Amino acid sequence: MRGGGGGGMMAAALVSRGDYVGIDWCLKGAGSFAVWDEGEVRCVVGNGFIPALHETLLRTEKLDVPITTRTQAFGPRNPRLGPVDVGFTPGVSKGGQVRLSNGLTAWVSDVRDDAITIDANHPLAGKELELTATVREIYGGETLEYATFAGGCFWGLELAYQREPGVAATWVGYTQGETQDPTYESVCSGTTGHTEAVQVAFDPELVSYRRLCDLFWDRLGENRYALNQVGNDRGTQYRHGIYYHSDRQREMAQDSFPKHPDRPIVTELKKTERFWHAEDYHQHYLQKGGQTAKKKATDTIRCYG
Known part of the structure; x- marks a missing residue:
């Protein structure tokens, strides 16, 4: 197991991409009690869609020390992805999804008689969230x-x-x-x-x-x-x-x-x-x-x- 640095020098990162780690984590709305996800999980650092979680794990210098950050965990909103109004599509309902010609999927945020509003951004894109992550253990590569x-x-x-x-x-x-x-x-x-x-x-x-x-x-x-x-x-x-x-x-x-x-x-x-x-x-x-x-x-x- 790798350890952090000491003395007057900057501590070395304890976690690297590809490490298999056990963590506690919580992702919630910044300044609120609305929790998006939390719990104890094991994961491979760098494999997963939420970049902010993996970037936070890479800052770990000691085990059992939580790191909290406010971040747009799912990235900023891309105005090119919506919202945008398109022609009415039969069978589509609010809250559902449609597949676009470029292969992306988009959420349907509104349905009217003559048009629907769609948005291909992740529902949490652009939202400031509070992420807390604590590395509890680093396992050997032969574990998996x-x-x-x-x-x-x-x-x-x-x-x-x-x-x-x-x-x-x-x-x-x-x-x-x-x-x-x-x-x-x-x-x-x-x-x-x-x-x-x-x-x-x-x-x-x-x-x-x-x-x-x-x-x-x-x-x-x-x-x-x-x-x-x-x-x-x-x-x-x-x-x-x-x-x-x-x-x-x-x-x-x-x-x-x-x-x-x-x-x-x-x-x-x-x-x-x-x-x-x-x-x-x-x-x-x-x-x-x-x-x-x-x-x-x-x-x-x-x-x-």
């Missing part, structure tokens, strides 16, 4: 294990794993293909052999690999019987699979397969190959759009992908 799953559009599956206690970090990307350095556009062409996937770093003391497999099956649902398809997404880039990192994972994944002798399950079970991280704008995409990634959250995941 990794798992890889493909379940159609990677946005929704990633958010499901972000919400799972014991999951320390998530990444979306492309795996099981032949092409080097694949891009989203090349993978979507269906010519690279890759499938959209989520890689999960998890703490086996807090969540089992079998639990992660069960969550995958719950998310996949009846799509387990559909070849190269999840929902309305079709193509080899949307094929579903569990890609194990060890023989032990292979055995647990195989045991997790639902038993339906009359309906063949077409989900792949293969050894994981190289995982290529997707572009930055895909990482934690739904959380950036305002859907909660709080642990144990049960809000419906809306994937506009």
Whole structure:
């Protein structure tokens, strides 16, 4: 474990990007008692959408010493993202979301007979919040294990794993293909052999690999019987699979397969190959759009992908 500096010199930072840490934290409205989130969590520093939290952790000089800061934790509002009035869209309701032609999702803040008002900023963007974070423990890198799953559009599956206690970090990307350095556009062409996937770093003391497999099956649902398809997404880039990192994972994944002798399950079970991280704008995409990634959250995941 690293220690802080002493004497008359500036103390050295105790925490670095990539460290797996246990923290207490609280994020609330500045000068108010309205708490957005709080609790004890473990996370990988630098992996997650709320930059202010990770920047605060990087300022840690001693364990068990809280750091409090006032900040626009979700960044400033971007006037180019809204609010803006657009033509009326049937079936849209206030508080809902719509997908824009550029791939962003926007919140519907008002609905009228002839128009709707939409805003693609995060609901908390531009709001001054009070963030308090305390690093309680820094764990060794060998603590974490990794798992890889493909379940159609990677946005929704990633958010499901972000919400799972014991999951320390998530990444979306492309795996099981032949092409080097694949891009989203090349993978979507269906010519690279890759499938959209989520890689999960998890703490086996807090969540089992079998639990992660069960969550995958719950998310996949009846799509387990559909070849190269999840929902309305079709193509080899949307094929579903569990890609194990060890023989032990292979055995647990195989045991997790639902038993339906009359309906063949077409989900792949293969050894994981190289995982290529997707572009930055895909990482934690739904959380950036305002859907909660709080642990144990049960809000419906809306994937506009």
